[in-house]
Amino acid sequence: MNVVVCLKQVPGTTQVKIDPETNTLIRQGIENIINPFDTYAIEEGVRLRERFGGKVTAISMGPPQAETALKEAISLGADEGILLSDPAFAGADTWATSCTLFMALRKLEKYDLIICGRQTLDGDTGQVGPQLAEMLALPFIAYVSQIEEVADGEMRVRRMVEDGYEIMESSLPTVLTVVKEINTPRLPSLRGIARSKSASIPVWGVEELNADPDKVGLSGSFTRVVRIFSPQRVCRGEIFQGDVEDQVDCLISRLKDDGFL
Amino acid sequence: MEYFLTEEQKTIKSLARKIAEERVLPVRAELDEKEEFPWAIIRDLADADMFRVFVPEEYEGLGGGCLELCLVVEELSRVCGGVAATYAVNALGSYTLIEYGTEEQKKRYLPDIAAGKKLTAFAISEATAGSDASAIRMTAEKVEGGYRLNGTKQFITNAGEAELYTVIVLTDPSRGARGASAILVEKGTSGFTFGKEEKKMGIRASVTRELIFRNCLVPEENLIGREGMGFIQAMRLFDRSRPGIGAQAVGIAQGALEAAVDYAQQRIQFGQPIISLPVVQDMLAEMAIQVEAARALVYAAARTVDSGARKITEESAMAKVFASDVAMKVTTDAVQVCGGTGYMKDYPVEKMMRDAKITQIYEGANQILRNAIAVELRKRKARTE
Ligand SMILES: Cc1cc2nc3c(=O)[nH]c(=O)nc-3n(C[C@H](O)[C@H](O)[C@H](O)COP(=O)(O)OP(=O)(O)OC[C@H]3O[C@@H](n4cnc5c(N)ncnc54)[C@H](O)[C@@H]3O)c2cc1C
Numbered sequence: 001m002n003v004v005v006c007l008k009q010v011p012g013t014t015q016v017k018i019d020p021e022t023n024t025l026i027r028q029g030i031e032n033i034i035n036p037f038d039t040y041a042i043e044e045g046v047r048l049r050e051r052f053g054g055k056v057t058a059i060s061m062g063p064p065q066a067e068t069a070l071k072e073a074i075s076l077g078a079d080e081g082i083l084l085s086d087p088a089f090a091g092a093d094t095w096a097t098s099c100t101l102f103m104a105l106r107k108l109e110k111y112d113l114i115i116c117g118r119q120t121l122d123g124d125t126g127q128v129g130p131q132l133a134e135m136l137a138l139p140f141i142a143y144v145s146q147i148e149e150v151a152d153g154e155m156r157v158r159r160m161v162e163d164g165y166e167i168m169e170s171s172l173p174t175v176l177t178v179v180k181e182i183n184t185p186r187l188p189s190l191r192g193i194a195r196s197k198s199a200s201i202p203v204w205g206v207e208e209l210n211a212d213p214d215k216v217g218l219s220g221s222f223t224r225v226v227r228i229f230s231p232q233r234v235c236r237g238e239i240f241q242g243d244v245e246d247q248v249d250c251l252i253s254r255l256k257d258d259g260f261l
Numbered sequence: 262m263e264y265f266l267t268e269e270q271k272t273i274k275s276l277a278r279k280i281a282e283e284r285v286l287p288v289r290a291e292l293d294e295k296e297e298f299p300w301a302i303i304r305d306l307a308d309a310d311m312f313r314v315f316v317p318e319e320y321e322g323l324g325g326g327c328l329e330l331c332l333v334v335e336e337l338s339r340v341c342g343g344v345a346a347t348y349a350v351n352a353l354g355s356y357t358l359i360e361y362g363t364e365e366q367k368k369r370y371l372p373d374i375a376a377g378k379k380l381t382a383f384a385i386s387e388a389t390a391g392s393d394a395s396a397i398r399m400t401a402e403k404v405e406g407g408y409r410l411n412g413t414k415q416f417i418t419n420a421g422e423a424e425l426y427t428v429i430v431l432t433d434p435s436r437g438a439r440g441a442s443a444i445l446v447e448k449g450t451s452g453f454t455f456g457k458e459e460k461k462m463g464i465r466a467s468v469t470r471e472l473i474f475r476n477c478l479v480p481e482e483n484l485i486g487r488e489g490m491g492f493i494q495a496m497r498l499f500d501r502s503r504p505g506i507g508a509q510a511v512g513i514a515q516g517a518l519e520a521a522v523d524y525a526q527q528r529i530q531f532g533q534p535i536i537s538l539p540v541v542q543d544m545l546a547e548m549a550i551q552v553e554a555a556r557a558l559v560y561a562a563a564r565t566v567d568s569g570a571r572k573i574t575e576e577s578a579m580a581k582v583f584a585s586d587v588a589m590k591v592t593t594d595a596v597q598v599c600g601g602t603g604y605m606k607d608y609p610v611e612k613m614m615r616d617a618k619i620t621q622i623y624e625g626a627n628q629i630l631r632n633a634i635a636v637e638l639r640k641r642k643a644r645t646e
Contacts, residue, residue, distance in 0.1 A: 187280055190310035190323060193272055 001052040001150070002111045003045040005078065006101055006132070007038035007060050009069035010122045018230050034069045037117030039076070040178045043185040044147065045115055046077035052150065055079040057108065061089055061100050067201050074196035075188035082108075086205030091218030094123065098131035100216050103209040105136060113155070114175045118143055126177070133175035141168050145181040262553055264560055266332075273314060273329055277336035280305055281344075289341040292466035293612050296458070298422055299344050299466050306348060307377020315352040317359060320371030326567035327501060331508035331559060338512025339519075342616030343466030345512060349505050350418040350467075354381025356498050357427045357443050361486035366445070370425055379424040384414040384472055385495050392629050394429075395438035395492060399474065401430040407481045408432070408444060410474040413456070416623075420470035421455040424448045428472065429491045432484075441491030445483040452477030463615035500573045501566050503581040503624055507559035510581075510588035510620040514552045517588075517595035517613040521545060524599045524608075535598075544598055548591045555584040575637045578630040585620035585627060592617040 012033035017026045034042070045056040058073035060066050061084040070081030084104050092100065105114065114133075119126035126142075133140030145165060146158040156169045160179055188196075206213055214220060238254075240247040255261040266274065284305045292299055306312065315330045316322025323329075330352050337345035355374050358366060373379040390396040399412025410430060417426075426446045433440030446453055456471025486494060522545055525536035535541050562580035566573055592614040596603040603610045621627045 186308050187283065187305060188276060189308060190273060190276060190313065192310075193276065194269075 001048050001054040003048055003056045004111045004114045005041045005045045005056060005058045006116045007058055007069060007073060008035045008120050009062050009066040010035045010120055018228055034072055035117055035120045037119055039185040040180055040182050041115040041117050042073050042076050042078060043183045044178055059104055061097055070201050071196040071199060074199050075192040077192060081201045083201050083203045085203050088206050088213055089217045093221035093223035094125050094127040094131060095222055096216050096220035098128050098135060099220055101132050102135040103211050104204060112172045116177045118177045118179050129175060129177035139170040139174045141170060142177045144176045144178045270329060270332060274332040274336055276309055277333040280309055281337050281340035285340045285344050296465045298468050299347060302344055312351060312377040313375045316371050316375040320367055321375040327504055328563040328567055331504055331563045334505050334508040335512040338509045339516040341466060342509060342513045343464035345509050346418060346464045346467040351381050353383040353502050354427050356501060357485050357494050361494055380419055380422055381425045382417055382419040382423040383427045384417045385429040386414060386416050388415050392626055397429060397431060399430045400434055401432045401444055407479050410477040412474055414472040416469050417472050418467055418469055420472055422468055429495050432488045438492040439489055442488045443485040443491045443494050444479060445485060446479055450477055450479060462618060464619050499624055500577050503577040504559050504563040504566060506620050506624050507580040507584035510584035511556045511559055513613050513617050514588040514591040517592040517610050518548045518552055520610050521595040521598040541598060544594050548594055551587045551591055555587040559584050575634050578633050582627045582630045588617040588620050
């Protein structure tokens with residue numbers, strides 16, 4: 001079973017600060033890590049390979065330093081990594097990112113499964129998985145919490161929904177996004193680290209992907225970032241007076257006034 | 262301090278630290294409280310290739326030596342001395358096989374040990390044979406089809422959980438220690454059972470039990486090396502393994518030092534953090550000096566072992582004795598710096614103090630090892646006269 005895992009390198013914190021002057025993320029002193037949601041995708045890929053053989057290919061679009069994320073994926077059990085990197089890819093929104101991944105997957109011949117994390121820590125949109133499936137014209141299942149069975153070119157999975165779970169079946173190849181409930185990612189191994197150190201990570205750019213420059217990076221993006229700012233934190237509390245019933249009445253009328261009820 | 266570790270050694274150390282912090286730290290108090298065997302952590306260590314560290318490359322190991330093992334043991338001990346003991350004993354239970362085993366024996370067992378699929382243990386101590394390890398009584402009678410084992414081993418780490426036991430027994434009781442031999446026994450062999458689990462002061466995440474042999478028959482090919490060599494093999498083994506106990510001690514002491522510094526920085530008394538008090542500073546500085554000196558000695562002894570030098574009794578005994586005395590002193594002082602909080606189980610230093618004690622006792626009580634060092638001094642003096 002050949003599995004492709006899509007992963008992104010992100011700043012290792014949810015507490016990113018924004019520089020008020022330039023309106024960009026302050027990245028100083030923040031270590032880059034594999035998007036935590038993607039570590040479940042890697043682990044699931046590695047487990048499937050351990051059960052069924054084949055290989056796990058990790059791919060990532062990002063700046064040259066994203067190579068370290070791919071090397072880390074190898075230390076966690078992936079067989080190989082491919083970096084999609086080109087100055088022309090800069091400024092990509094989710095659509096342009098999915099497009100770039102799509103072009104890379106077109107170039108990769110044989111795969112049975114594509115696994116993505118449910119969303120990224122920094123962008124937080126959860127769109128790349130479904131967009132990629134759409135572009136590849138493959139089935140797609142979001143929020144997978146368990147792979148129950150893989151047999152005869154099909155797979156049965158559980159996906160989390162708000163009030164429980166659903167069991168779905170899909171033909172292969174298929175695209176999944178996975179949630180953290182699916183597994184506990186392993187730590188790197190010494191042999192994995194040794195392999196990752198000697199692994200060479202091919203870099204595919206516009207040329208290698210035979211990409212239309214208008215479909216990637218900023219020019220391929222529909223989204224325009226107009227302004228980035230930290231929302232003002234306004235916390236105002238109000239304490240209702242009187243006995244319990246008065247307080248409840250006050251609360252209800254306030255909720256109605258504010259349109260919550 | 263710069264110890265000139267290789268890239269590979271640094272990788273081993275940092276991965277061991279990661280495992281200790283991410284997988285051991287969250288459960289150490291619970292393991293200690295419940296005296297629970299840390300199976301989940303053993304799995305993590307196996308997945309991370311930590312059991313490959315001390316196994317030769319030909320048998321799916323990474324071919325590391327005493328120093329590499331010490332680095333892992335130190336980092337695990339910094340968080341939990343009990344988990345570290347459980348891990349380290351696997352090297353103890355494998356060395357005799359690695360050193361003296363036949364190709365066939367090694368092929369049969371080492372790949373599973375390297376993969377962490379089989380834990381090992383080493384057994385010499387008996388009720389009558391503690392510091393005087395030559396006083397063992399357990400026998401292995403040569404019979405048709407192998408050896409018949411009878412006797413009881415006491416205080417054996419990993420007993421009951423390990424799959425493979427290197428047991429030192431008398432194949433020729435009339436010759437005493439010269440009639441001792443090392444024999445491999447697999448768990449599940451008929452006539453081989455385990456005694457009660459000891460309740461311990463410290464390293465409570467490790468398990469200590471008796472091995473009980475009643476007419477336990479093992480095949481002849483389970484003998485490691487030659488008959489009559491068992492005692493010498495065991496003494497050579499301890500020469501190689503004692504720096505590992507030193508590393509355990511250094512790790513425990515390091516953990517206690519860090520906890521004491523943290524506490525001293527946070528604790529406000531007389532309007533200031535207690536770390537501003539000269540007496541506290543003095544204690545912490547002394548602790549730091551002792552820990553670093555112990556580490557330097559342990560690494561140096563480990564490198565001496567790895568150099569292939571033949572006479573290493575003194576060096577490895579020095580490292581074990583010094584580091585374990587440091588661990589006892591530093592953990593006791595750490596409790597002192599942390600005051601009443603340090604005395605409580607909610608804070609880790611009381612556990613570290615309990616864990617430290619064993620390092621002065623096992624693999625040769627420090628008094629015995631001081632004797633051994635003195636014997637070497639006298640021999641050397643005699644040679645120069
Ligand atoms: C938790 C734990 C785990 C262990 N794990 C193992 C294991 O895996 N395998 C194994 O084989 N054994 C194991 N042991 C046994 C351990 O190695 C012995 O306990 C140790 O060698 C000391 O022997 P003893 O307990 O019989 O003490 P004793 O021999 O009774 O000695 C008591 C004290 O007397 C003093 N003393 C004794 N003789 C002399 C002397 N000649 N000169 C000066 N002082 C002396 C020492 O101070 C010593 O501390 C373990 C023990 C413990 C407590």
